Amino acid sequence: xxxxxxxxxxxxxxxxxxxxxxxxxxxxxxxxxxxxxxxxxxxxxxxxxxxxxxxxxxxxxxxxxxxxxxxxxxxxxxxxxxxxxxxxxxxxxxxxxxxxxxxxxxxxxxxxxxxxxxxxxxxxxxxxxxxxxxxxxxxxxxxxxxxxxxxxxxxxxxxxxxxxxxxxxxxxxxxxxxxxxxxxxxxxxxxxxxxxxxxxxxxxxxxxxxxxxxxxxxxxxxxxxxxxxxxxxxxxxxxxxxxxxxxxxxxxxxxxxxxxxxxxxxxxxxxxxxxxxxxxxxxxxxxxxxxxxxxxxxxxxxxxxxxxxxxxxxxxxxxxxxxxxxxxxxxxxxxxxxxxxxxxxxxxxxxxxxxxxxxxxxxxxxxxxxxxxxxxxxxxxxxxxxxxxxxxxxxxxxxxxxxxxxxxxxxxxxxxxxxxxxxxxxxxxxxxxxxxxxxxxxxxxxxxxxxxxxxxxxxxxxxxxxxxxxxxxxxxxxxxxxxxxxxxxxxx
Amino acid sequence: xxxxxxxxxxxxxxxxxxxxxxxxxxxxxxxxxxxxxxxxxxxxxxxxxxxxxxxxxxxxxxxxxxxxxxxxxxxxxxxxxxxxxxxxxxxxxxxxxxxxxxxxxxxxxxxxxxxxxxxxxxxxxxxxxxxxxxxxxxxxxxxxxxxxxxxxxxxxxxxxxxxxxxxxxxxxxxxxxxxxxxxxxxxxxxxxxxxxxxxxxxxxxxxxxxxxxxxxxxxxxxxxxxxxxxxxxxxxxxxxxxxxxxxxxxxxxxxxxxxxxxxxxxxxxxxxxxxxxxxxxxxxxxxxxxxxxxxxxxxxxxxxxxxxxxxxxxxxxxxxxxxxxxxxxxxxxxxxxxxxxxxxxxxxxxxxxxxxxxxxxxxxxxxxxxxxxxxxxxxxxxxxxxxxxxxxxxxxxxxxxxxxxxxxxxxxxxxxxxxxxxxxxxxxxxxxxxxxxxxxxxxxxxxxxxxxxxxxxxxxxxxxxxxxxxxxxxxxxxxxxxxxxxxxxxxx
Numbered sequence: 001x002x003x004x005x006x007x008x009x010x011x012x013x014x015x016x017x018x019x020x021x022x023x024x025x026x027x028x029x030x031x032x033x034x035x036x037x038x039x040x041x042x043x044x045x046x047x048x049x050x051x052x053x054x055x056x057x058x059x060x061x062x063x064x065x066x067x068x069x070x071x072x073x074x075x076x077x078x079x080x081x082x083x084x085x086x087x088x089x090x091x092x093x094x095x096x097x098x099x100x101x102x103x104x105x106x107x108x109x110x111x112x113x114x115x116x117x118x119x120x121x122x123x124x125x126x127x128x129x130x131x132x133x134x135x136x137x138x139x140x141x142x143x144x145x146x147x148x149x150x151x152x153x154x155x156x157x158x159x160x161x162x163x164x165x166x167x168x169x170x171x172x173x174x175x176x177x178x179x180x181x182x183x184x185x186x187x188x189x190x191x192x193x194x195x196x197x198x199x200x201x202x203x204x205x206x207x208x209x210x211x212x213x214x215x216x217x218x219x220x221x222x223x224x225x226x227x228x229x230x231x232x233x234x235x236x237x238x239x240x241x242x243x244x245x246x247x248x249x250x251x252x253x254x255x256x257x258x259x260x261x262x263x264x265x266x267x268x269x270x271x272x273x274x275x276x277x278x279x280x281x282x283x284x285x286x287x288x289x290x291x292x293x294x295x296x297x298x299x300x301x302x303x304x305x306x307x308x309x310x311x312x313x314x315x316x317x318x319x320x321x322x323x324x325x326x327x328x329x330x331x332x333x334x335x336x337x338x339x340x341x342x343x344x345x346x347x348x349x350x351x352x353x354x355x356x357x358x359x360x361x362x363x364x365x366x367x368x369x370x371x372x373x374x375x376x377x378x379x380x381x382x383x384x385x386x387x388x389x390x391x392x393x394x395x396x397x398x399x400x401x402x403x404x405x406x407x408x409x410x411x412x413x414x415x416x417x418x419x420x421x422x423x424x425x426x427x428x429x430x431x432x433x434x435x436x437x438x439x440x441x442x443x444x445x446x447x448x449x450x451x452x453x454x455x456x457x458x459x460x461x462x463x464x465x466x467x468x469x470x471x472x473x474x475x476x477x478x479x480x481x482x483x484x485x486x487x488x489x490x491x492x
Numbered sequence: 493x494x495x496x497x498x499x500x501x502x503x504x505x506x507x508x509x510x511x512x513x514x515x516x517x518x519x520x521x522x523x524x525x526x527x528x529x530x531x532x533x534x535x536x537x538x539x540x541x542x543x544x545x546x547x548x549x550x551x552x553x554x555x556x557x558x559x560x561x562x563x564x565x566x567x568x569x570x571x572x573x574x575x576x577x578x579x580x581x582x583x584x585x586x587x588x589x590x591x592x593x594x595x596x597x598x599x600x601x602x603x604x605x606x607x608x609x610x611x612x613x614x615x616x617x618x619x620x621x622x623x624x625x626x627x628x629x630x631x632x633x634x635x636x637x638x639x640x641x642x643x644x645x646x647x648x649x650x651x652x653x654x655x656x657x658x659x660x661x662x663x664x665x666x667x668x669x670x671x672x673x674x675x676x677x678x679x680x681x682x683x684x685x686x687x688x689x690x691x692x693x694x695x696x697x698x699x700x701x702x703x704x705x706x707x708x709x710x711x712x713x714x715x716x717x718x719x720x721x722x723x724x725x726x727x728x729x730x731x732x733x734x735x736x737x738x739x740x741x742x743x744x745x746x747x748x749x750x751x752x753x754x755x756x757x758x759x760x761x762x763x764x765x766x767x768x769x770x771x772x773x774x775x776x777x778x779x780x781x782x783x784x785x786x787x788x789x790x791x792x793x794x795x796x797x798x799x800x801x802x803x804x805x806x807x808x809x810x811x812x813x814x815x816x817x818x819x820x821x822x823x824x825x826x827x828x829x830x831x832x833x834x835x836x837x838x839x840x841x842x843x844x845x846x847x848x849x850x851x852x853x854x855x856x857x858x859x860x861x862x863x864x865x866x867x868x869x870x871x872x873x874x875x876x877x878x879x880x881x882x883x884x885x886x887x888x889x890x891x892x893x894x895x896x897x898x899x900x901x902x903x904x905x906x907x908x909x910x911x912x913x914x915x916x917x918x919x920x921x922x923x924x925x926x927x928x929x930x931x932x933x934x935x936x937x938x939x940x941x942x943x944x945x946x947x948x949x950x951x952x953x954x955x956x957x958x959x960x961x962x963x964x965x966x967x968x969x970x971x972x973x974x975x976x977x978x979x980x981x982x983x984x
Contacts, residue, residue: 032917062808073813079571316554321565425524
């Protein structure tokens with residue numbers, strides 16, 4: 001891979017200065033066109049040539065209109081970053097549609113360094129690469145334009161630079177890391193190539209730029225970005241490519257039909273078990289905080305299935321500082337400008353805390369699907385993205401539980417009627433509720449398919465019979481308690 | 493103050509259980525009405541009775557629909573919080589219109605503790621209280637409903653609790669802090685009263701709740717909130733009170749007229765000084781990062797005054813990781829739901845970094861005023877809020893510089909014309925630019941008044957003659973360099 005890039009490319013000063021004015025005008029104009037466009041641009045600039053990466057990114061900022069370039073330098077983790085899942089910091093800094101961001105820093109090199117020093121093994125190395133790939137794939141699938149540049153310095157050039165650096169100690173920007181790269185150059189290159197090969201997403205391939213010559217390096221980088229953005233703007237203007245037909249799904253098994261809705265607890269049984277479980281949950285949440293165990297609990301279910309009541313029994317058992325409830329409604333305009341998972345990533349709990357989602361990222365394959373807001377291809381993709389999202393959480397030690405609270409048609413009718421009578425305004429039934437009820441057939445198909453596609457070994461769906469409120473509440477409380485206990489190695 | 497609250501109020505169980513069902517229904521209904529309302533609710537619950545504060549807030553969350561209560565527990569500072577101005581964490585967690593948040597934790601008690609142990613002196617104590625007051629005043633003036641509850645335990649009760657706690661060591665939630673409060677009870681109360689007196693904002697007065705009896709405590713708290721929210725909803729429904737007439741301002745001195753627009757540099761002078769200053773700025777920004785000195789630089793000026801060019805000369809001298817440029821345009825819907833300063837607070841730099849605002853919080857008293865988007869009373873208030881905002885930054889060691897780049901009518905006409913010819917799309921002149929130009933008389937009055945009202949000793953306006961671009965760029969570069977040098981105790 002690198003051999004092909006080591007061509008000793010060189011650009012003389014005259015040629016460079018001749019090309020520059022037009023390039024800069026074109027770059028800034030492309031930026032301005034981009035601001036009206038409906039996609040974000042992410043430019044990743046990393047590489048084995050640490051100094052060049054930093055210089056090239058500075059140069060890009062100078063050439064472009066820096067006011068509209070969001071540059072993120074990912075270095076050592078801050079403590080807030082450290083206390084969240086690994087990809088949290090990459091998600092929360094993502095550009096919105098019409099925006100351009102540059103991601104730079106040493107995080108890729110750091111991963112290689114960890115593998116090189118055996119801080120992580122091959123399996124962990126591969127796991128991280130696979131998350132990188134899927135992260136980029138999700139962005140690309142959402143319409144983002146993603147560039148990935150690897151700035152590469154041939155070994156003999158690095159040797160020269162280090163020699164020169166030793167002469168001018170103090171003023172050089174090379175440091176021990178660069179010397180370490182030279183020491184184990186061949187191994188670093190081998191791992192770098194492995195990394196690039198494994199993360200070569202189709203629409204976001206790596207581009208290697210040789211950095212022996214600064215002018216060639218910077219001009220190549222800028223020109224690649226310009227060409228890519230222009231072409232993407234052109235494509236966007238021409239309109240989307242015709243959707244390929246999606247093969248119809250074979251019907252999914254009717255998992256909802258397997259739920260025994262007759263499960264129930266008497267009032268005294270309920271109270272006694274609830275009190276015991278709430279006391280247990282309080283203790284577990286205190287220890288989870290001490291041990292830094294984070295939890296993500298998501299609730300889905302039919303209207304009036306009792307999500308609010310269940311959530312209240314959970315939160316009521318804990319200290320307010322230990323949990324946060326996130327109701328998912330209509331997205332804000334900032335959220336709409338990003339990938340649909342962005343709003344969930346930015347709500348993830350830090351270590352030791354619990355976030356309870358009242359409705360969740362499954363909205364994409366439920367309400368958005370049934371209402372026809374997304375096409376079938378997007379739904380298929382969402383299953384994979386959701387599975388990956390959840391896998392990342394679980395692999396990083398987060399307790400992830402997702403509950404489907406289920407009631408049958410008759411019970412829903414009874415509850416709707418009861419709500420019409422209740423003094424709680426929140427329970428007033430709207431036309432929309434009845435509309436959803438009328439469409440239950442479609443919802444049911446969507447729910448069954450969702451379960452079939454996203455009930456994974458790491459993150460299985462918990463189906464909760466909820467015709468009897470007490471049974472549902474106790475069932476959820478127990479599952480959460482058992483989940484926490486298991487994760488912390490306590491006996492259930 | 494406390495004497496009046498120590499009435500040994502008690503509520504028997506029967507009465508409590510009788511009142512509860514209706515209270516809960518009313519609370520939840522008020523929450524639901526609030527979600528449609530156009531104001532935020534902030535409930536501050538603090539006090540000398542640490543355990544009660546925490547219990548009462550938990551109880552409130554249980555009674556209300558916890559999904560729509562944003563509870564923020566402010567404890568020890570996280571490192572990101574530590575690296576930002578003191579009030580950053582309170583601003584960024586603020587509820588939007590239609591939302592309710594509870595602020596709790598020990599931050600008020602901690603401030604009293606610091607004063608008690610002489611970690612801060614009277615002056616610093618007063619300074620903090622004054623910022624608290626002005627923070628709350630700004631929210632109230634923006635239409636927010638602010639509650640402030642002080643949960644208070646009489647001395648003899650605290651004594652009893654501590655005695656009991658010693659018997660049940662391990663299971664009690666009382667700790668050394670509570671013992672310390674008892675030890676110096678009278679001093680703590682004296683400082684608490686001082687704090688309450690000085691922060692008693694007219695529309696956000698302190699309410700003291702005695703905590704000897706849990707039932708009385710929780711019911712009083714919930715009832716106060718319910719009554720306040722209901723009354724505020726009623727007022728909002730009835731429409732705003734008629735605006736009091738605002739006395740016309742006496743005309744402000746024409747500061748803009750004093751700028752010598754003839755100032756200029758020849759091309760070689762400019763280049764030479766620019767290069768020298770950029771090299772100096774690079775060094776200063778590296779040291780600023782090492783020393784943790786943050787900078788906030790704001791630019792205002794007439795259209796085509798050259799803000800972009802000046803900003804580029806600043807940013808071009810620094811490493812991309814050391815600055816961030818924030819262009820201020822139309823606010824997002826999340827921003828519109830908050831106080832207008834919220835969007836600036838959340839963009840503040842952490843220690844060691846610089847944030848450059850391309851247009852700023854002055855939009856409120858410039859474009860929003862001239863376009864008639866805010867009334868005169870709001871403009872008057874904005875001056876005070878801005879002065880306080882800037883004072884806080886400066887007092888916490890942030891370098892704050894605000895520049896007005898000035899060009900005259902002829903120069904603007906020349907630049908508009910030149911832009912019509914330029915290949916940069918961003919410079920294309922729109923009808924709006926000509927409209928602004930036609931309204932310059934009104935803008936000029938607004939600018940002069942803004943300068944008169946917000947050019948404070950701590951944060952003076954820097955008027956930059958900008959008819960000559962080179963002169964303006966060098967002038968700004970030099971002011972930024974000198975500002976950084978001075979703050980870091982270096983020689984200019």
